[in-house]
Amino acid sequence: MPTLPWNNLPNPPLGKHGWPWVGLPQMPNSNSTLPRITIVTPSFNQAPFLEETLRSVLCQGYPNLEYIVIDGSSTDTSSDIIQKYSPWLSYWTSEPDQGQANAINKGFRIGTGDIMGWLNSDDCLLPGTLASVVAFFQLHPLAKIVCGFRRLMNEQSEWINLSVHLEPDPFSLSRVCYVAQETVFWKREVWKTVGEIDESYQFVLDYDLWQRMLAAQYQFHLLPRFNGLFRVHPQSKGTRLWDIRSDEVKRVYWQYLGTRKDEMELHQEINPAWWNRTLRLQGLGRAGLLNHVGMARKITRLLTLPPTQVPNPKIFSPARRHG
Numbered sequence: 001m002p003t004l005p006w007n008n009l010p011n012p013p014l015g016k017h018g019w020p021w022v023g024l025p026q027m028p029n030s031n032s033t034l035p036r037i038t039i040v041t042p043s044f045n046q047a048p049f050l051e052e053t054l055r056s057v058l059c060q061g062y063p064n065l066e067y068i069v070i071d072g073s074s075t076d077t078s079s080d081i082i083q084k085y086s087p088w089l090s091y092w093t094s095e096p097d098q099g100q101a102n103a104i105n106k107g108f109r110i111g112t113g114d115i116m117g118w119l120n121s122d123d124c125l126l127p128g129t130l131a132s133v134v135a136f137f138q139l140h141p142l143a144k145i146v147c148g149f150r151r152l153m154n155e156q157s158e159w160i161n162l163s164v165h166l167e168p169d170p171f172s173l174s175r176v177c178y179v180a181q182e183t184v185f186w187k188r189e190v191w192k193t194v195g196e197i198d199e200s201y202q203f204v205l206d207y208d209l210w211q212r213m214l215a216a217q218y219q220f221h222l223l224p225r226f227n228g229l230f231r232v233h234p235q236s237k238g239t240r241l242w243d244i245r246s247d248e249v250k251r252v253y254w255q256y257l258g259t260r261k262d263e264m265e266l267h268q269e270i271n272p273a274w275w276n277r278t279l280r281l282q283g284l285g286r287a288g289l290l291n292h293v294g295m296a297r298k299i300t301r302l303l304t305l306p307p308t309q310v311p312n313p314k315i316f317s318p319a320r321r322h323g
Contacts, residue, residue: 009058010084013051019127020052023059027131034064035137037130037185038113042103043071046121047078049231052157054085056124056229062131066090066113070103078121101199108191117185124229125182126151132293133185136223144187145213145220148227149290150180155233163230164285165278167304168220172274174257175266177207177249179220182228184210190218203245204252211256224296277303 012021027034039057043050057067069082071094079094086092091110097103104118115137119125129148136146147168152161165178173179184206194212197205213220253259253266281290281303290296 009055009088012055020056020059020124023055024061024127026061027063034062035114035134036064036066036112037062037115037117037134038066038068038108038111039116040104040107040111040118041067041069041121042100042107042118043069043074043078043082043121044100044103045074045076045078047074047076047081048155049122049233050078050081051085053119053121053124054081056126057119058085058088060125060128060130062134065130066111068092068107068110070097070107071095072097072099072103098199099202101197101201101205104205105196105199108196114188115185116188116191117182119182119228122231122233123182124153124231126226126229129183129225129227132223132225132227136221137187140221143221144190144218146185146223147179147220148183148223148225149285149296150183150228150230151226153229153231155231157229157231159229160232162226162282162285164224164281164290165222166274166281166300167222169305169307170214170219172270173210173220174214175270177204177210178278179210180228180230181206182230183223184220186213186218190216194218201248204248207249208252208255211252215256222300223293224290224300225293226291271305274305277305 007023007026009023041053041057046053054069057065067089069089069092071078071082071092073094073096082089082092082094091107097106100120107118108116115133133146137143149162149164151159152163154160163178163180168179190213194209194216198208201208210220249263250260253261257266259266281300284290284299289299
C-alpha cells in the first residue's frame with residue numbers, strides 16, 4: 001500500500017492549477033471501515049498526460065486505495081513520471097508486455113481490492129469519483145457493477161463534450177457500447193466469474209468484458225454522475241485503430257449475439273424511443289442539467305424506458321459462439 005499520504009504529493013508543474021493538481025480532503029474513515037479499491041493504469045508512451053492521470057487517482061483522498069501502474073517499457077519519460085510518484089503507488093513496473101490488455105491483467109493479478117476498475121494513462125477520474133462509487137455500493141449492497149457519465153477533453157485538458165446514457169439494459173448494451181470504460185467499477189466476485197480481459201483484443205477489450213458480464217447475468221447500475229474524463233487526441237486509440245475496431249466489433253457481435261449483422265443493423269433493432277430519449281438526455285447534459293446528481297437521477301429515471309418497452313429480451317444464443 002502507499003507509504004505516504006496523498007497531500008504530500010510532489011508540487012504540480014509550473015502553471016498547473018485546479019483538478020487534479022489540487023486534491024480533495026482525505027476521507028475521515030479509516031482503512032479498516034472502507035472497502036479497498038484496486039485501480040490499474042496500463043501505461044505506454046503517454047508521458048504528456050500520465051502525471052495528470054496519476055494525480056486524478058491519488059488526489060481522490062480515498063484512504064483504502066490500491067493503485068497499480070503497469071508500464072510497457074515506454075521510450076518517453078513515462079517511467080520517470082511513475083518513479084516520481086512511486087512512494088504513493090502500491091506497485092509499479094516498467095517492462096515489456098503484450099499490449100494494453102496484458103498490462104491490465106498483470107495489474108489485476110497483483111491487486112487485492114474488493115472493488116476493481118482501470119484507468120488508461122491519458123484519461124482521468126473526476127473529483128469524488130471513488131467516494132461516490134463506494135457510497136453507491138454501500139447503499140445498494142446487491143449491486144455488483146456500477147457505471148457513470150463521462151466528459152471528453154482535448155490535449156489541453158479542456159472539456160469539449162460529454163457522454164451520458166440511460167440506465168443500462170442488456171438489450172441495448174449488447175448492441176451499443178455506450179458505457180464509458182473509465183467510469184465502470186465492479187466487485188471482485190464479478191472478475192472471478194467472468195475471467196480476465198481477452199488479450200487478443202486491441203480496441204474493444206472493454207466491450208468484450210461488458211458482454212461477458214451481461215452473459216453472466218450481471219446488471220450494470222447507473223450512478224448518474226460525471227465520474228470520468230476521456231481524452232481525445234491524435235495518438236489516442238480511437239484515432240489510430242479505427243479499422244481494427246470495426247473488425248473487433250464484428251467479432252464481438254458474432255461471439256455473443258451469434259449474428260453477422262453490422263453495427264448499424266443491430267442499432268436499428270433498438271426501440272426508436274430509446275434513441276430519442278438518449279438524445280434528449282445528451283441535450284439536457286449539455287445544458288448543465290445533469291451536473292447535480294440528485295437532478296440527474298430524477299431525469300434519467302423519468303427517461304428510462306420500462307422493461308416492457310424493450311424489444312426481444314432474449315439477447316444471447318443458447319451456446320456461446322466463437323469466431
